[in-house]
Amino acid sequence: MSEHKALVLDEVRKFHLEQQDARPFVPGTTEIWPSGAVLDEDDRVALVEAALSMRIAAGPSSRTFESQFARKLKRRKAHLTNSGSSANLLAVTALTSHLLEERRMRPGDEVITVAAGFPTTVNPILQNGLIPVFVDVDLKTYNTTAARVEAAIGPKTRAIIIAHALGNPFEVAEIAALCEKHDLFLIEDNCDAVGATYNGRLTGSFGDLSTTSFYPAHHLTMGEGGCVLTSNLALARIVESLRDWGRDCWCEPGESDKCLKRFKYQMGTLPDGYDHKYIFSHVGYNLKATDLQAALGLTQLAKLDGFIDARKRNWRRLREGLEGVPHLVLPEATPNSDPSWFGFVITVDPEAPFSRAALVDFLESRKIGTRRLFAGNLTRHPAYQDQPHRIVGDLTNSDIITMQTFWVGVYPGLTDEMLDYIVESVKDFVEANS
CATH class of the missing domain: 3.90.1150.10 (Aspartate Aminotransferase, domain 1)
Known part of the structure; x- marks a missing residue:
């Protein structure tokens, strides 16, 4: 680290300590927020250090966070997104990919979910031309049950997407078993429940795909941000393509010819040898996060x-x-x-x-x-x-x-x-x- 950079970061730590609110709690006067981020001097320094390095797009911090977060949640792959809502959109859309061949979901197929929830679990179903099938929940746990879900399975049912309500796991092992029995996809909306377990196993590790959010209200924050996780490498590849404009190439921005055949592909009706970095195999989005967000995520992940x-x-x-x-x-x-x-x-x-x-x-x-x-x-x-x-x-x-x-x-x-x-x-x- 250069001397000037070290001096700047030292001043940032001092600045952070100067900003601390040492006022005592006064009942009826001090605001008690229902949610919020807990940020310390390491978080502030991480953001400034990333800014000093001018890492303004996805880069090394993003890749490091994806690797560490996937390991933490016992998944093989994690893909950062710009929000938890985008993570849900990518997860559902991935199941419509032509690469899944006969298993792909198509407009008119049904997806079981719960009525008492947050819109971003349901919106991607509708946005993909699919039909949400709503079931009720229990009071006290605020989750649905495997019995309710099983009763909702019909001839058009292709998937189930449910959130673990307020961090409380739903009967995910039983519902995963239903999915296996009926050849259904399972998406766990794990945005509120990072670190929860069911039968001793982490939530987010049961489904074909799971999602998280890094909005300030959640368990760790990047300000905005989210993540799609999976242990299915084919689904991971689809999620990455959809997140990154729908392109077929898997090289990171700034990388070239990682596959050693960049100018040797022929796809669609394109001419032979068309640059793989500009071949698109999905109708995708740009839903990437930035390295500044990931730098904050790494310091948050440690806590x-x-x-x-x-x-x-x-x-x-x-x-x-x-x-x-x-x-x-x-x-x-x-x-x-x-x-x-x-x-x-x-x-x-x-x-x-x-x-x-x-x-x-x-x-x-x-x-x-x-x-x-x-x-x-x-x-x-x-x-x-x-x-x-x-x-x-x-x-x-x-x-x-x-x-x-x-x-x-x-x-x-x-x-x-x-x-x-x-x-x-x-x-x-x-x-x-x-």
């Missing part, structure tokens, strides 16, 4: 285990503190799972003497941030009412979630004082309104 432990600890503190409070349905881990919690979800009993809105208003008045369980029942939103879809069974619990459910934070930036204040505030409200 991931600690972040996960903090989320679990914070969730337990809220769960123990609220145990026995009347009129509230508290969350439970899916049997055989060890969740990596994204948030602490609460459902107000529909028979309670107070409303969810009143409780949320009270908490917000005390500067305690809340969020809905994302979209609630997606089929009730204007965006989806005129879209082709199928519903199997009733969506009773999804409707209850729409009306009665919210969540508060467990992210590592929260202190015991903050968590205890959340518990105290919920108890104060319930006692005053019961």
Whole structure:
């Protein structure tokens, strides 16, 4: 490292320490966010160092992160994207590739998912001309079950894509077994659940493909960003092509003739020897991340285990503190799972003497941030009412979630004082309104 660069980075560390907010927590005044990034001086230095190196496109940090993250999640390949939403789009679109031959999904094929979730799990289904098939979820775990999924399998079913709800695994081993039995693809939306396990195995490692998000609310952050992971090398190649404009070549930007036959390909009706770097085998996108994002991701990845432990600890503190409070349905881990919690979800009993809105208003008045369980029942939103879809069974619990459910934070930036204040505030409200 040059002397000037070392001096700059040393000043960055000093600057970071000067920015630290040493003010004490003041109940009712200090904001308690439901989610947020936890960034330290190493993160700030990593970003500045990448900028000093002028690594403005995907480069060595991106490749290093992909390798390390794939190893961490027990997958053979990881491909960085510009968001978790793009990761889901790539995962679903990959299953429509002509390279899959007879297994490829085609417009009109059905994909099973849940009604109570986030739009970016469902949107790629519709964007590829596929038909979402919605099933309900359980209260307490906020996940669907293998039994519900099995009941939804029909002659047009080709795939299943489900998110592990708020870091709590769904019955992924059983659903993976259903996929094997019926020759279906499985995509795990693992954006909220990095580090969770089911039957002792990491979520994100069961499906043909899995996705993650690096938005600031998630387990580690790049500001924006996401990732598609798989152990299927054919699917990995398709994902890479779709992410990188749809090109057939696998050379990194700046690389040439890695395959030693750059000018020896003949594809489509192109002339023999057409430059492979400019042959396109998919109708793709440009959904790559940058090296600045990856540099931040690498320093965050080094802290991931600690972040996960903090989320679990914070969730337990809220769960123990609220145990026995009347009129509230508290969350439970899916049997055989060890969740990596994204948030602490609460459902107000529909028979309670107070409303969810009143409780949320009270908490917000005390500067305690809340969020809905994302979209609630997606089929009730204007965006989806005129879209082709199928519903199997009733969506009773999804409707209850729409009306009665919210969540508060467990992210590592929260202190015991903050968590205890959340518990105290919920108890104060319930006692005053019961």
